[in-house]
Amino acid sequence: MKTTRLQPFHTFTIMTVFLLGTSIIFGTPRLVEDTWIVDLITLIPSCALFMLYTHLLVAGNSNDLYSLLYKIWGRLLGQILVLGYTVYFLYIASRNIRDMIELVKTTLLADTPEELLILLFTLVIAYASAGGLSAIGRVAIPISGMVIFFFLLLAVLLGFSGSLDTERILPLLSKGISPVINATWKSTIWFPYGEIIVFLVFVNGLGNPRRFRVLGLAAMICSCFVLTFSSLLQICTLGKENMKFSVFALLDAARQINIADFITRMDALVAFIIFFSVLLKCSIFLYAGTKGAAFVFKRSFKKFTLPCAFLIGGYSILVTNNYGEHVEEGLKHVIFWLHIPMQLVIPVATLLLVWIRNLKGEE
Amino acid sequence: MTTDEKKPSTDINMESVKEELEQRLGETSDLASVTIRIFGEAGVFSYLTSMTNTAFLMDNVIKPLTHAGSPLDKLQKNQWLDRIREQYLAGLTTETSNDPGHFTDLIMKGYAALYISGMTEVLMIDIKELETRAVTEPTTQSVAIGPKDGFTESAETNISLIRRKIQNPYLRFEKYELGQMTKTSIYLSYVDDLVEKDVLNQIRDKIQERKMDSLFATSNLDTLFQSKELSLFPTVYATERPDNVCNGLIDKRVAIIVNGSPFVLMVPSLFNDYFRSPEDVYQWFSFGVFIRYLRYLSFLISLCMPALYIAITCYHQELIPTLLLTSIAAQRQGIPFPVVFEVLVLEITFEILREAGTRMPRIIGQSISIAGALVLGQAAVLAGFVSNVSLIVVSLTVISGFVSPIYSFGARIRLFRYGLIILGSILGLFGIFLAVAFLLLHLSRIEPFGIPYLTSSLTKRAKKGERNAA
Numbered sequence: 001m002k003t004t005r006l007q008p009f010h011t012f013t014i015m016t017v018f019l020l021g022t023s024i025i026f027g028t029p030r031l032v033e034d035t036w037i038v039d040l041i042t043l044i045p046s047c048a049l050f051m052l053y054t055h056l057l058v059a060g061n062s063n064d065l066y067s068l069l070y071k072i073w074g075r076l077l078g079q080i081l082v083l084g085y086t087v088y089f090l091y092i093a094s095r096n097i098r099d100m101i102e103l104v105k106t107t108l109l110a111d112t113p114e115e116l117l118i119l120l121f122t123l124v125i126a127y128a129s130a131g132g133l134s135a136i137g138r139v140a141i142p143i144s145g146m147v148i149f150f151f152l153l154l155a156v157l158l159g160f161s162g163s164l165d166t167e168r169i170l171p172l173l174s175k176g177i178s179p180v181i182n183a184t185w186k187s188t189i190w191f192p193y194g195e196i197i198v199f200l201v202f203v204n205g206l207g208n209p210r211r212f213r214v215l216g217l218a219a220m221i222c223s224c225f226v227l228t229f230s231s232l233l234q235i236c237t238l239g240k241e242n243m244k245f246s247v248f249a250l251l252d253a254a255r256q257i258n259i260a261d262f263i264t265r266m267d268a269l270v271a272f273i274i275f276f277s278v279l280l281k282c283s284i285f286l287y288a289g290t291k292g293a294a295f296v297f298k299r300s301f302k303k304f305t306l307p308c309a310f311l312i313g314g315y316s317i318l319v320t321n322n323y324g325e326h327v328e329e330g331l332k333h334v335i336f337w338l339h340i341p342m343q344l345v346i347p348v349a350t351l352l353l354v355w356i357r358n359l360k361g362e363e
Numbered sequence: 364m365t366t367d368e369k370k371p372s373t374d375i376n377m378e379s380v381k382e383e384l385e386q387r388l389g390e391t392s393d394l395a396s397v398t399i400r401i402f403g404e405a406g407v408f409s410y411l412t413s414m415t416n417t418a419f420l421m422d423n424v425i426k427p428l429t430h431a432g433s434p435l436d437k438l439q440k441n442q443w444l445d446r447i448r449e450q451y452l453a454g455l456t457t458e459t460s461n462d463p464g465h466f467t468d469l470i471m472k473g474y475a476a477l478y479i480s481g482m483t484e485v486l487m488i489d490i491k492e493l494e495t496r497a498v499t500e501p502t503t504q505s506v507a508i509g510p511k512d513g514f515t516e517s518a519e520t521n522i523s524l525i526r527r528k529i530q531n532p533y534l535r536f537e538k539y540e541l542g543q544m545t546k547t548s549i550y551l552s553y554v555d556d557l558v559e560k561d562v563l564n565q566i567r568d569k570i571q572e573r574k575m576d577s578l579f580a581t582s583n584l585d586t587l588f589q590s591k592e593l594s595l596f597p598t599v600y601a602t603e604r605p606d607n608v609c610n611g612l613i614d615k616r617v618a619i620i621v622n623g624s625p626f627v628l629m630v631p632s633l634f635n636d637y638f639r640s641p642e643d644v645y646q647w648f649s650f651g652v653f654i655r656y657l658r659y660l661s662f663l664i665s666l667c668m669p670a671l672y673i674a675i676t677c678y679h680q681e682l683i684p685t686l687l688l689t690s691i692a693a694q695r696q697g698i699p700f701p702v703v704f705e706v707l708v709l710e711i712t713f714e715i716l717r718e719a720g721t722r723m724p725r726i727i728g729q730s731i732s733i734a735g736a737l738v739l740g741q742a743a744v745l746a747g748f749v750s751n752v753s754l755i756v757v758s759l760t761v762i763s764g765f766v767s768p769i770y771s772f773g774a775r776i777r778l779f780r781y782g783l784i785i786l787g788s789i790l791g792l793f794g795i796f797l798a799v800a801f802l803l804l805h806l807s808r809i810e811p812f813g814i815p816y817l818t819s820s821l822t823k824r825a826k827k828g829e830r831n832a833a
Contacts, residue, residue: 007827108679108792117793124800131808138807138817265681268792275796 008215010137011206013144014284015199015219016226020147021281022099023192024230025250025274034173034180035243036231042184043224046193047217049343053200054213056347060354063209065200066295072353079296081346086292088342089198090312093285095330097121097316100278102323103248107267115317121279122313128283129290130305133205136283143276150269151226154254155233157263163256164236187331190339192227193220197343201288247323286312380478380485383463384409384470401428401479402443410475410490419492424475427451443479444486456489471546495520501603503770506642513603518550518622524605525552529612533557536620539570542578549578552608552618559615559821562631562812566617580624588619588630588811595779595802597771598811600632606641615821631811635819638662640768661763665776666802668763669706670787670795672756676702678791694750703788705749709757710781712739717761 006014062068065085070078100121101114109117128136158164173180196216203212230250234243237253246252251270258264287301290308294301320326381396388394393413399406410420428451448457460466461484466476473491498520501513514521522536533555540546549570553563566588573587581601588599602608603625608618611629619628629636638658643651675682676691683691698705716735723731740758743749760780767773779802786794809816818824 104793109790112790112793117790120790120794120797124797124804127801127808128804131804134815135804135808138815139803142803262684264684268679268682271792272796275793276800279800 006133006137006206008207008211010140011212011215012219012222014137014140014280015196015216016223017140017144017147017277017280018199018284019192019196019219019223020226021192021277022096022274023227024147024151024277025103025248025270026099036169036228036235037173037180038183038188039224039228039231041180042188042193043220045184045189047220049189049194050196050216050220051213052351053197053347054209054216056351056354057200057203057209057212059351059358063204064202065197066292069350070295072350072357082292082296085201085342086289086296088338089285089289089292090308091315091338092195093125093282093289094312094316094319095326095334096278096282096285097312098319098326100274101316102326103251103274104271106248107251107271118313118316122309125279125282125286125312126305126309128279129286129309130302133202133287136280136287140280143280147273147277148226150273151230154250154257154266154269155229157257157259157266158233158237158253161256161258163253163258164233165239166236168236168239169232187335190335190343191330192223194339194343196220197347198284198288201291247327282312380409380463380476381407384467384476387463387467388470399425399429401447404479404481406477406479408475408477409470411470411473414473415475415490415492420475420490423455424452424488424490444482444484447486452488458487459484460487461485468546493517498524504603504607504640504768506604506640506645509642509645510604510606512605514605514625514627516623516625518548518620521605521620521625521627522550522552525608525612525618528605528609529554534612537567541570541573541575543574543576545577545579547578548622549584550620552612552620553616554612557613557615558617559812559814559825562615562814563617565812566619566630578621581619581621581626581628582624584619584621584628588628592809594809594811595775595805596634596809596816597637597769597775598630598632598809598816600629600636600769601626601771602629602769603627604641610641611636613822615825631814631821633811633814633818633820634806634816637767637769637772658766658768661766662776665760665763665766665773666780667783667795667799668760669710669756669780670783670798671792672753673702673706673784674787674791674795677788691750691752694752697747698750699747700749702753703784705753706757706784707781709749709753710760710784713757713761714777 057063057065057068060068060072062071066082069081069085072078073081097118101117104117105114128139199206199212199216203209206212207215234249234253237256238246238249242252243249248270251267254266254270257266286305286308290301290304293299293304293308297304320329384394384396393411394409395412396407396409399408408425428447444459458469460469466474466485466487469487470476473489473493474487475490477486477488479486495517496515498512498515500511504513512524514524526534531554535551535553535555537551537553539549539551541549551563551566551570569587575583578584585599585601600611608627608629612618616629616631619630621628638655640654643655645651680688695702700708716731716739720728720731740754744751744754764773764777764780767776779798783795783798786798788794790797807815807817814821814824
């Protein structure tokens with residue numbers, strides 16, 4: 001008996017790395033000072049959101065998002081929605097590439113034309129995504145190992161350089177609890193946790209919805225702790241003020257490493273972490289996107305891989321003029337116009353429709 | 364017996380047998396046709412002198428037959444052959460045939476044809492007795508501790524070496540013949556209650572479908588078992604060591620023995636296999652594990668080291684501690700070439716040295732090491748041609764490349780290294796990340812015989828599968 005299903009451990013790692021992805025470097029959006037509390041608190045509503053997603057699948061008696069949308073909304077609307085999600089996934093992927101390229105340009109290669117870097121990167125992503133879920137799942141394990149190892153290494157090196165000062169965490173909640181709750185509600189829940197909606201596309205390959213729910217929750221809790229730890233690390237190294245104005249907080253933290261004037265400037269480690277986690281994240285988005293296109297146009301998803309990859313690459317250059325604009329867009333407009341509709345409104349509406357249909361069916 | 368029912372399809376007599384043989388084999392000098400007399404009947408005895416030796420023939424066939432006392436008068440003539448087989452040649456493999464094509468084939472394999480006049484069939488007796496190389500220590504995969512026997516060119520010896528180690532009734536050897544011209548025998552070996560049936564069937568199909576003219580070594584079969592998709596890493600494991608093969612057989616693999624080759628193939632092979640030596644388990648456990656991880660490390664060194672060196676010295680000098688940086692810069696002072704060029708020249712020089720070392724006659728091997736070590740190494744640095752650091756980096760890389768217990772694996776890495784060097788020199792660390800990511804993805808995409816290349820062992824995989832299903 002041959003199945004293409006991933007083993008549970010693969011599913012877990014693939015989701016954890018996905019969630020850590022870009023956020024381990026860029027941090028959860030820094031709207032308030034006590035980011036680590038935001039990180040912790042967000043876990044609760046995001047888990048609720050995730051339960052909503054899995055409930056949607058169970059209630060709709062379906063194993064993937066696309067066919068569910070198609071079933072519930074009918075042919076025309078279903079196709080439009082599936083295409084909408086496809087575009088949405090590809091768009092997030094291109095934003096992620098832009099994030100990564102910005103970091104690479106500041107740390108590694110200041111003068112190399114970014115078009116070349118992006119072209120090569122998209123080719124690698126296309127190769128990953130064409131391998132399908134099983135290839136991505138298998139590669140997730142070494143990648144998660146490396147990402148977590150290097151992250152811990154950073155923490156240890158920071159500790160040894162004496163840059164960590166736990167007093168920098170204080171004062172706690174200087175402006176009360178409401179800004180923290182607000183930040184949770186306005187941003188962190190949608191990024192990174194809400195993006196987990198992409199996995200709904202291939203629940204079929206990950207196991208049944210029940211196992212998917214358990215593994216997904218485990219991955220969310222695990223990555224929540226890593227992210228909280230990362231925020232704490234940044235605060236302890238940089239202090240609240242510096243962190244607020246820092247573009248790449250973890251990178252700035254890593255630059256504080258200095259052990260006996262021998263191990264210094266660990267920028268490359270940070271670049272390594274971001275490179276591999278973005279690689280994985282983008283290939284998942286690309287795979288989900290091509291699946292959507294394949295679903296609508298009834299062709300093999302592999303036919304869409306290369307064109308979509310180039311689309312992502314090209315769009316990552318066009319998406320914004322400069323990094324400031326990029327961040328501003330990401331924190332305000334994308335959340336309001338894309339994340340909230342795609343991650344909350346459509347799923348909730350679908351769920352309502354499912355309930356109505358189920359009620360009718362019972363009568 | 365069955366001979367009673369058989370009707371001779373062609374009339375066979377002494378002359379026709381002789382004629383057939385002469386016609387089919389021509390005037391080859393190693394064909395012997397001897398006239399002998401058995402129980403008063405004239406007979407002809409034909410065999411290839413090149414496939415046996417006279418002493419064996421005399422002791423085991425001619426003596427028993429000619430000393431046979433009891434006349435066979437009481438028996439029907441068509442029962443003679445059975446009596447001879449049962450009574451006088453009981454220890455030898457024999458069969459009867461009346462098809463000239465078939466018995467010529469058998470003669471080629473080392474059978475002797477015995478025809479007694481008046482019989483309807485020819486008796487074929489296996490008298491193959493060949494000189495074989497003694498079982499010696501393997502030359503390409505040596506271990507310090509552990510069994511010292513290695514496979515030889517004879518498939519029978521190799522089979523026996525495996526059987527000696529696995530005395531299990533489920534151990535099977537399946538015989539096939541490949542090669543239109545050479546009729547080489549190859550054997551599939553597996554443990555019947557362990558092996559993955561799916562893999563075994565794929566291998567059988569591949570062997571039966573395959574048409575080839577000649578087959579002299581297992582390496583000819585490599586292409587047969589490579590997966591159809593692009594695969595930069597070897598997926599067929601060739602080994603000289605019986606203990607390696609036995610480990611594989613216990614871990615659900617299939618071994619392929621080719622007559623005439625001292626290398627036995629194992630499929631499907633996984634990435635981990637190329638880092639395992641049987642010696643790991645013959646010594647203190649912790650040390651074995653340490654050595655195994657050291658091999659992975661040296662794989663990484665051999666793959667990335669020169670590229671990292673180039674990338675860091677050209678693009679990311681800030682990563683090097685200041686003191687070291689100044690010392691590297693001081694050494695490179697006065698060297699006219701960019702680092703990439705320096706490293707590439709050194710790498711290619713080492714490749715040439717290595718190739719010359721393997722191909723040249725053993726006796727003049729000394730001169731290579733003198734020319735290589737002294738002239739190329741030391742003098743190149745003194746002449747200001749290359750820097751000491753580059754020389755150190757390249758030497759370490761080259762040595763690390765030979766750590767893999769399987770030679771063919773190291774050979775492939777050497778090629779990837781050049782790719783990495785070029786990427787590293789154009790794109791710095793980013794290029795190396797790209798290459799590493801590509802190789803990782805590639806590794807996770809290869810599936811020889813449907814088994815992911817990155818699986819650690821087939822036994823563990825099967826256990827995991829059972830747990831998942833439950």
